[in-house]
Amino acid sequence: MSTLKITDLHVSVETEQGTTQILRGVDLIINSGETHAIMGPNGSGKSTLAYTIAGHPKYKVESGSITLDGADVLAMTVDERARAGLFLAMQYPVEIPGVTVTNFLRTAKTAIDGEAPAIRNWIKDVRVAMESLRMDKTFAERNVNEGFSGGEKKRHEILQLELLKPRFAVLDETDSGLDVDALKIVSEGVNRAKESTGLGVLLITHYTRILRYIQPDFVHVFVNGRIAEEGGPELADRLENEGYDRFLELAV
Amino acid sequence: MSLASPDTATTTTPTTTTEQHGIKAHSNGAGRVAPVQTRSARFKSTHPEDFEAVNGRELDWKHSPVAKLTAFTGGDLDGSRFPYSATESAGVSFSWIPVTDPRVGSVGIPEDRASANAWSAATEVLLVSIGAEDVSEVTITRDALGSAPRAAHIIIEAAPFSKSTVIIRNTGAAQLVENVEILAGESANLSVISVQQWNADAVHLGSHFARIGRDANLKHALVSLGGDVIRINPSAHLAEAGGSVELLGLYFADAGQHIEQQVYVFHDAPQTKSRVTYKGALQGKGARTVWIGDVLIGSKGIGTDSYEQNRNLVLSEGTRADSIPNLEIETGDIAGAGHASATGRFDDEQLFYLQARGINEEEARKLVVRGFLNEIVQQLHVPALEADIHAALDSELENVHIASLR
Ligand SMILES: Nc1ncnc2c1ncn2[C@@H]1O[C@H](COP(=O)(O)OP(=O)(O)OP(=O)(O)O)[C@@H](O)[C@H]1O
Ligand SMILES: [Mg+2]
DSSP states (O other): OOEEEEEEEEEEEEETTEEEEEEEEEEEEEETTOEEEEEOOTTSSHHHHHHHHHTOTTEEEEEEEEEETTEEGGGSOHHHHHHHTEEEEOSSOOOEEEEEHHHHHHHHHHHHHSSOOOHHHHHHHHHHHHHHTTOOGGGGGSEETTTOOHHHHHHHHHHHHHHHOOSEEEEESTTTTOOHHHHHHHHHHHHHHHHHHOOEEEEEESOSGGGGTSOOSEEEEEETTEEEEEEOHHHHHHHHHHOSHHHHHHHO | OOOOOOSOEETTSOEEEEEEEOSOOOOOOOOSSSOOOOGGGSOOOSOGGGSOOOOSOSTTTTTSOGGGGHHHHTSOOBOSOOOOEEOOOTTEEEEEEETTSTTTTSSOOOOSHHHHHHHHHOSEEEEEEEOTTOEEEEEEEEOOOOSSOEEEEEEEEEOTTOEEEEEEEEEEOOEEEEEEEEEEOTTOEEEEEEEEEEOTTOEEEEEEEEEEOTTOEEEEEEEEEEOSEEEEEEEEEEOSTTOEEEEEEEEEEOTTOEEEEEEEEEEOSTTOEEEEEEEEEEOSTTOEEEEEEEEEEOTTOTTOEEEEEEEEEEOSTTOEEEEEEEEEEOOSOOSEEEEEEEEEEOOHHHHHHHHTTTOOHHHHHHHHHHHHHHHHHHHHOOHHHHHHHHHHHHHHHTTOOSGGGO
16 A cells, blocks of 8 residues: 655746746645546646656756655656656657657566566567557557557557556546547556556546546546645536636635 | 758757758759859869869868868878678679779769879779679678778679678778779669778778669668768769669767768659668767768759758767758759758657656667667668667767766
8 A cells, every 4th residue: 555645735837937836735645546536727737746746857846745655756866756656647648769669668667677577478468458458569669659649649658557557647638639439448448557556546637528437536626736626526527517617716 | 942051050059951842943052162063063083183182161071170181182092902801692792803994983983082082092993793683682891901091992883683782891990081883783772881880090081972773772871880080972873764762871979079971862864762861869079970961853853752851869068960951953843852951959858758667867868869860770671780780879878978968
């Protein structure tokens, strides 16, 4: 049982206009096996939270803390965080020309585990994971994310989630750009990871439709750089019906 | 629309230029020194004294470290037979032929003083003759050229309908200036790959001249990794209908190294095709690369399909990459002609993505650079060479200074 704990997190970003405050005191505790949905309007800081957890150098932590089972995540480099068990499925996965998916996955797995995976099992694991995500096997020899459609990129993120077996995953709008079938396939992947490894999930989304497939234990409403309200799954339905207006007014 | 591309693309300002050319005549935008001149009209001679002494301001020398090159642009050269070894392959024969042989000079004539100096100094020419309808692969190794200035002349002649790969592997010490003539006969399918992994103090100047016959296809590649100054200028003359050429280049310049290639493609017959792709990485103080890509679509080049690109990846401060495409079109009736040139820094978002998957910064950097250059390595289609080049690149990358980018 692990715990990812975010306490009073303030984050800014440097822009041409100067320093912009984006996160203004985020508190969140996620335990293994729990799924937390974060919903909120565009620009409210959801991706900033995701990137800050992963350690993107653009985002500057002004104050607050992030700990993983007590260990100071903010003191870790990006790759150390990943090796500690944190995973970010990106809203916009990056293309890496000339690096094949096969090579990338093997290199990442070796880095995370600290040793190269046993070759025969690994090949099988990759094949099975790709099949269950309905990814054609030709993807293995393609360059990472290069020429992938939006939906293919998202499947590729979940493929990594299943193979790298992190303790906590932040899914930043993994559902956007997916059609109904793809949404189901990707959700099944997340649910498999939850079942097999007790993954804790921070699911960032604009829509309740993914919550029909991935059941959240908690729903957080994110407005203006902080959590404005928390509740159970029923809160998501309310948001779908009422929108964020109520919170936006409160935030001012 | 002006065709003259910026003379320099330095590391402080990553640049990208991409142009697609329509049906319009263009002039060579290469420089201020010489008057605008059609590329095919450039002065040629086999006699060094026909060229002015090189002072470094000439169009074709202004990017080169000419002070280091005086032994080649002016001095005496050892023009005797050079030592080499070669693998055996059915249908490929090697012989030394006299400079009076009619094949000598049948492909190209020097366009600069160093090339002419080598031409007149060489006492014999190494002929690599590839027989008809054979499929062959030979590797020529030069690893004992020594450190006295030397001239060499090679002719690679691929008979009609032959299919072959000639790999020239260069290692050890060298102070070399050479001319390589490449003849791809009718419907021949020829690959010529020259790999430079010289000692760190080596100098290698070269002019490669290729003539591509009817429906023939030449793949030409320069892989330049080791040496102090490497300046090899390949030119391809698409002299007969249906010919095609692929000119590939991969280079990695580290501190103090100068790697230069002046590429020239002449579309001089109908329905010819050219693809020029050069990719390089630069790392360390004083690492310098030069790529010039001249493409001339002559009045006979009806239906020409041409595209050239050069991409440079800058890995540290203090490097300089010059990337200069020039396109001249003398006929209105072409299928396509374009060029792209980009010199960019390492993409931090790629690095972040890989690190977010647990891969440490150094390893991530290697993956990205290797990936960037892989496009060229993969196109060589010589598996053994691929492995060697990857290993060589990895050892170059061992020296990547992580801190220098931050
Ligand atoms: N790298 C950056 N440079 C400048 N501004 C940024 C940067 N990253 C985020 N911001 C700004 O911070 C605010 C929050 O952005 P963020 O991407 O976190 O929002 P979001 O909630 O994920 O939005 P969306 O729902 O559109 O994905 C926005 O105003 C955005 O413009
Ligand atoms: Mg976002």
